[in-house]
Amino acid sequence: MNIVVAMKQIPDLHQIRMRDRQPVLDDVPLTLGNIDKNALEAAVHLRDTHGGKVIALSAGSEELEDTIKEALAAGADEAFMILDDSLDNADSSVIAAVLAATIRKINDVDIILFGEGSGDNYSGQVGSRVAGILGLPQVGYASSMEVQGNSAIVTRSLEDGEEILEVELPVVIAVMADINEPRIPSVSQILKAGRKPQEVLELDDLAIEILEEPVVTESNLAPETPRKQVVVKSVDELIAVLRTEGVIGR
Amino acid sequence: MNFNLTKEQLLIQKMARDFAERYIEPVAEQIDRENKIPDEIIEGLAALDLFGIPFAEKYGGADGGYDGYVLAMEQIGKVSGGVAVTISAHSLALGAISTFGNEEQKVKYMTPGCQGQHILSFAFTEPGTGSDPKQITTTAVKDGDYYVLNGTKRFISNANFPGAIVIFARDNESGKITAFIVEKWTEGYTVSEPWDKIGQHGGQLLDVYLKDVKVPVENVLGGPGMGYPILQLGISFGKVGVSSTALGAILAAYEETLKYSKEKMHRDSSIAKFQAVQLRIADMAIKYEAARWLTYRFGCLANEVKDPRQFAKEAALTKTFVCETAVDAARVAMDIHGSYGLMNDYKVARIYRDAIIGPQIEGVSDMQKMIIAGVALSSY
Numbered sequence: 001m002n003i004v005v006a007m008k009q010i011p012d013l014h015q016i017r018m019r020d021r022q023p024v025l026d027d028v029p030l031t032l033g034n035i036d037k038n039a040l041e042a043a044v045h046l047r048d049t050h051g052g053k054v055i056a057l058s059a060g061s062e063e064l065e066d067t068i069k070e071a072l073a074a075g076a077d078e079a080f081m082i083l084d085d086s087l088d089n090a091d092s093s094v095i096a097a098v099l100a101a102t103i104r105k106i107n108d109v110d111i112i113l114f115g116e117g118s119g120d121n122y123s124g125q126v127g128s129r130v131a132g133i134l135g136l137p138q139v140g141y142a143s144s145m146e147v148q149g150n151s152a153i154v155t156r157s158l159e160d161g162e163e164i165l166e167v168e169l170p171v172v173i174a175v176m177a178d179i180n181e182p183r184i185p186s187v188s189q190i191l192k193a194g195r196k197p198q199e200v201l202e203l204d205d206l207a208i209e210i211l212e213e214p215v216v217t218e219s220n221l222a223p224e225t226p227r228k229q230v231v232v233k234s235v236d237e238l239i240a241v242l243r244t245e246g247v248i249g250r
Numbered sequence: 251m252n253f254n255l256t257k258e259q260l261l262i263q264k265m266a267r268d269f270a271e272r273y274i275e276p277v278a279e280q281i282d283r284e285n286k287i288p289d290e291i292i293e294g295l296a297a298l299d300l301f302g303i304p305f306a307e308k309y310g311g312a313d314g315g316y317d318g319y320v321l322a323m324e325q326i327g328k329v330s331g332g333v334a335v336t337i338s339a340h341s342l343a344l345g346a347i348s349t350f351g352n353e354e355q356k357v358k359y360m361t362p363g364c365q366g367q368h369i370l371s372f373a374f375t376e377p378g379t380g381s382d383p384k385q386i387t388t389t390a391v392k393d394g395d396y397y398v399l400n401g402t403k404r405f406i407s408n409a410n411f412p413g414a415i416v417i418f419a420r421d422n423e424s425g426k427i428t429a430f431i432v433e434k435w436t437e438g439y440t441v442s443e444p445w446d447k448i449g450q451h452g453g454q455l456l457d458v459y460l461k462d463v464k465v466p467v468e469n470v471l472g473g474p475g476m477g478y479p480i481l482q483l484g485i486s487f488g489k490v491g492v493s494s495t496a497l498g499a500i501l502a503a504y505e506e507t508l509k510y511s512k513e514k515m516h517r518d519s520s521i522a523k524f525q526a527v528q529l530r531i532a533d534m535a536i537k538y539e540a541a542r543w544l545t546y547r548f549g550c551l552a553n554e555v556k557d558p559r560q561f562a563k564e565a566a567l568t569k570t571f572v573c574e575t576a577v578d579a580a581r582v583a584m585d586i587h588g589s590y591g592l593m594n595d596y597k598v599a600r601i602y603r604d605a606i607i608g609p610q611i612e613g614v615s616d617m618q619k620m621i622i623a624g625v626a627l628s629s630y
């Protein structure tokens with residue numbers, strides 16, 4: 001069984017500082033998205049149970065050749081990388097087109113795993129878009145999964161309950177962070193990562209047309225909420241103020 | 251000159267930090283109280299290759315170099331001096347076998363050690379001396395295919411775990427110090443109760459009694475009479491572990507200080523507003539960076555030792571600076587914590603009790619300075 005895990009290269013969120021309400025990204029080490037690591041762990045687990053191969057797939061800037069070692073250390077058997085400096089900040093539609101075109105080049109893919117959202121933007125679109133382009137069924141919010149014969153049994157964790165689906169392979173699945181706890185790779189796994197098979201592609205190798213960026217991100221700060229700054233001295237006064245503001249019933 | 255860590259080095263550092271924070275930190279206080287490292291921690295360390303980072307893969311090691319070892323040990327030392335000293339003393343013995351052992355000895359004694367099934371020991375110190383090989387009184391008398399060892403070894407780390415122990419004794423043929431690889435718990439090998447030391451709890455420290463212990467001739471390490479060079483170079487490698495452990499203590503003291511100085515309130519704001527507190531924080535930051543790069547450099551030097559004497563000097567100066575800085579940093583951290591720092595409920599008390607050990611082990615600081623001055627004067 002071949003499992004592709006799509007993993008995004010992002011700045012290490014623990015090491016980002018803020019200046020003038022903007023993240024400072026210079027010299028911040030790159031890593032792979034946190035939930036993507038859960039997706040990888042899920043893939044490794046499936047491979048260990050059913051055999052086959054785990055293929056890490058990522059599109060990003062040149063540094064990816066180093067960053068991808070994290071996935072290879074944590075259990076991926078090989079990696080497919082599409083390198084281009086424009087890809088680090090590319091729009092979800094571009095990334096989806098690039099990933100889908102690359103997946104077409106990989107033989108016999110049974111499961112394509114995504115993290116529910118990327119560690120930086122969390123727009124959560126790429127998985128669905130890839131499924132759309134490839135014409136595959138997709139399941140989101142997966143909190144557990146297993147494979148039986150030619151189908152995947154996936155539990156989706158939804159706001160008001162759980163849903164268990166049986167889907168025929170090949171399938172696209174987006175996992176949640178609580179699906180597992182990613183393993184810590186050992187020293188030898190880390191040191192051997194760089195020696196595992198790696199396929200490097202450039203945008204020209206993929207027969208896709210990249211459109212003008214349809215979406216421009218202007219800011220990813222939380223919207224500012226104006227504060228009323230009302231000071232009260234007693235509970236009665238607080239209730240009165242909340243009433244006047246219409247926050248609680250009259 | 252390039253001060254950037256490679257991706258592999260960063261990942262080794264992160265691996266050790268993750269393991270230390272996720273698994274050791276929650277039991278660090280328990281390890282301190284009970285003077286025992288839980289078996290699951292030992293197994294976890296073994297699974298991540300932390301008992302054999304710098305050693306060759308063909309002997310069970312991870313081939314991660316002393317640079318990788320330093321990075322991992324700093325993170326382990328940061329959360330538990332007791333766990334770090336256990337690995338450090340074990341790696342000291344492995345390092346001696348790796349450098350001076352023959353193929354057969356390496357395969358037999360290093361492999362289970364690097365894989366963490368055995369935890370090794372290195373026994374030089376005796377009740378009479380911990381610094382002067384001339385005063386070693388343990389004897390080895392040759393009897394056919396065996397040597398018979400008698401004597402007492404003091405303050406021996408890991409002496410109660412299974413595995414090999416490198417023992418230094420005066421042999422009756424050469425009249426010199428010879429190193430022997432002995433299997434612990436062999437007939438005639440017994441140990442004392444563990445010493446109740448001030449800190450680095452969890453690290454096991456015992457006296458070893460050798461009564462007519464028979465050691466096959468093939469277990470001589472590096473040849474008869476070679477004990478002194480083995481001791482010197484072995485201890486130089488051992489200082490990588492001791493220095494990294496102390497480096498972790500500096501980082502821990504520094505972080506506890508930053509945290510506490512922001513938490514502890516004076517009137518309406520934290521004590522971090524005081525310049526006196528800020529100056530101490532600045533001093534710690536300076537010292538941590540200095541100690542860090544000295545230790546990382548030492549790890550890189552240990553990967554490729556050309557001149558053992560020069561290496562001994564580098565080892566001595568790194569170990570002295572970093573271990574003494576750890577004591578300073580821990581003491582300053584105590585100042586910032588006021589009386590709370592004296593309470594065992596506070597992590598800083600443990601950091602202090604752990605740090606104070608560094609300058610006194612694997613050669614006291616005074617002896618280190620004699621090595622440094624000796625090499626410096628003779629090569630001028």
Ligand SMILES: Cc1cc2nc3c(=O)[nH]c(=O)nc-3n(C[C@H](O)[C@H](O)[C@H](O)COP(=O)(O)OP(=O)(O)OC[C@H]3O[C@@H](n4cnc5c(N)ncnc54)[C@H](O)[C@@H]3O)c2cc1C
Nearest residue numbers: 372373374375379380381405406407610611612613614616
């Ligand atoms: C936690 C811990 C773990 C240890 N693990 C091990 C281990 O695994 N294996 C092992 O063999 N040992 C181990 N030891 C022992 C330790 O390495 C020795 O105790 C240490 O080297 C110091 O020896 P000493 O106590 O005999 O001090 P001494 O040699 O007696 O030194 C005491 C003081 O005397 C002075 N002094 C001594 N000699 C000279 C001189 N020639 N010139 C000038 N001044 C001098 C110095 O000021 C020195 O500080 C351990 C100790 C501890 C606390």
